Each structure stands twice: as structure tokens, then as C-alpha cells.
Amino acid sequence: xxxxxxxxxxxKQLYGSQAILNQQHAFPVRYYAKEAAPAGLKGDEMLKDIxxxxxxxxxxxxxxxxxEKITIDPENPAAVSHYAKVMKTIREKAGLFxxxxxxxxxxxxxxxxxxxxxxxxxxxxxxxxxxxxxDELGVEAMTMxxxxxxxxxxxxxxxxxDKKGMALLMAxxxxxxxxxxxxxxxxxxYEEELELKIAKAQLEELKKDAVEAMExxxxxxxFKNEKEVDVRSLDIRNFL
Numbered sequence: 001x002x003x004x005x006x007x008x009x010x011x012k013q014l015y016g017s018q019a020i021l022n023q024q025h026a027f028p029v030r031y032y033a034k035e036a037a038p039a040g041l042k043g044d045e046m047l048k049d050i051x052x053x054x055x056x057x058x059x060x061x062x063x064x065x066x067x068e069k070i071t072i073d074p075e076n077p078a079a080v081s082h083y084a085k086v087m088k089t090i091r092e093k094a095g096l097f098x099x100x101x102x103x104x105x106x107x108x109x110x111x112x113x114x115x116x117x118x119x120x121x122x123x124x125x126x127x128x129x130x131x132x133x134x135d136e137l138g139v140e141a142m143t144m145x146x147x148x149x150x151x152x153x154x155x156x157x158x159x160x161x162d163k164k165g166m167a168l169l170m171a172x173x174x175x176x177x178x179x180x181x182x183x184x185x186x187x188x189x190y191e192e193e194l195e196l197k198i199a200k201a202q203l204e205e206l207k208k209d210a211v212e213a214m215e216x217x218x219x220x221x222x223f224k225n226e227k228e229v230d231v232r233s234l235d236i237r238n239f240l
Contacts, residue, residue: 084199
């Protein structure tokens with residue numbers, strides 16, 4: 001029991017810091033300053049409101065986790081799907097962004113002052129790299145090829161406020177999407193697939209952390225006779 005308790009204690013920290021609270025720190029403080037803080041609110045009062053909001057969201061997340069059985073089995077599609085649904089429930093009840101929404105928010109924040117299309121797409125590449133997202137289909141190269149074609153046609157750099165030029169670029173993107181078999185009406189499906197990949201990655205990290213904890217504890221004298229614990233059998237609800 002002591003072995004399992006200590007393991008869960010460490011695993012619970014990963015849940016709190018990585019799966020839940022990191023979503024809060026994805027928002028810059030100025031986002032709260034613009035959206036959450038009443039006009040004329042003093043700095044210390046604004047910070048208090050921010051931390052109260054974070055505390056409330058965290059408690060909401062813990063409340064959901066106390067009711068749901070999480071199976072730490074990233075190779076089990078059913079376990080991954082259930083974990084993703086639990087995380088979605090937490091986001092909806094606590095008012096948190098999904099991964100795709102966070103990416104969109106980051107894009108809007110970091111590109112709002114960029115006037116030309118080329119710099120905009122280079123910034124998108126930078127954001128993708130920083131977030132560890134892969135470009136398996138080579139979309140970025142096709143995007144830049146489309147931009148090159150349009151700029152060659154209009155004989156000048158494409159500016160984002162150039163409605164005619166941007167319409168030409170969108171037409172080129174439609175060709176790229178058709179080539180890749182991507183349809184705009186399928187975007188919700190792609191978002192769901194992304195969330196499942198993220199859920200699996202989080203379960204893999206949680207499993208890795210749990211296994212490392214077990215291996216470390218087995219080296220200690222007082223735990224040498226303890227039976228090995230299968231991480232899939234652990235019920236985190238008992239330790240929240």
C-alpha cells in the first residue's frame with residue numbers, strides 16, 4: 001500500500017502540473033488583464049482575481065477526476081479515448097482552451113501585427129516548431145509554393161490586407177487541400193484526432209513517470225519484497 005501511495009502521489013503531481021495547470025499558464029497575464037479584469041482594477045487586485053480563477057479551475061478539474069476512472073494504458077484506444085473525453089469535460093466545465101484553440105490563440109496573438117503573408121507563414125512555421133507539431137504532409141512547402149506563385153502573378157510581395165491577392169492565395173490553398181484530400185467540413189474530425197494524439201502522449205508521459213517511480217522505489221531496501229504494481233491497475237481517484 002505504501003508503495004502504491006507514493007507512486008500515486010508522484011503521478012498526481014504530473015496530472016496537476018502537466019495535464020491541467022499548464023493550460024492555465026498558456027494564457028499570458030495580459031490576456032486576463034484585457035478580458036477578465038474590470039476597468040480600473042489595481043495590479044494586486046487583478047493578480048488576486050487571476051489566482052482565484054486558477055484555483056477555481058483547478059478545483060473544478062479535480063472534481064471531475066474524482067468521478068472518472070483513468071486507466072493509464074496509452075496503447076489501449078479505449079483508454080485513450082476515455083482520457084480524452086475526461087480532459088474535454090474538464091476544459092468545458094473549467095472554461096479552458098483545447099489544444100487547437102490554444103494554437104489558434106497563439107497564432108492570433110503573435111501574428112496580429114504582421115502585414116505581409118510571407119512573414120505570417122514563417123511565423124506559423126516557428127509556432128509549429130515550438131509546439132512540437134510535425135508537418136508530415138509537407139504542407140508548409142506547398143504553402144510557400146502557392147505564395148510564390150501568387151506573388152509572381154501580382155509582381156509584388158503579398159500583403160494580408162490585399163483582398164484580391166489573398167483571394168488568389170485562398171484559391172491556391174483550395175487546390176492544395178484537394179490534393180491532400182482535406183475538406184473544410186472535416187475540420188472537427190481533424191481536431192478530434194489531434195486531441196486523441198495529445199491524450200495518448202499525456203498517458204505515455206504519465207506511464208513513464210509511474211514506471212520510473214516504481215523502479216526507483218524497488219531499489220530501496222524496504223520495498224524489495226513488494227510486488228510489482230501494474231500501472232493500469234492504479235486508481236488515481238483514491239489519492240486525490
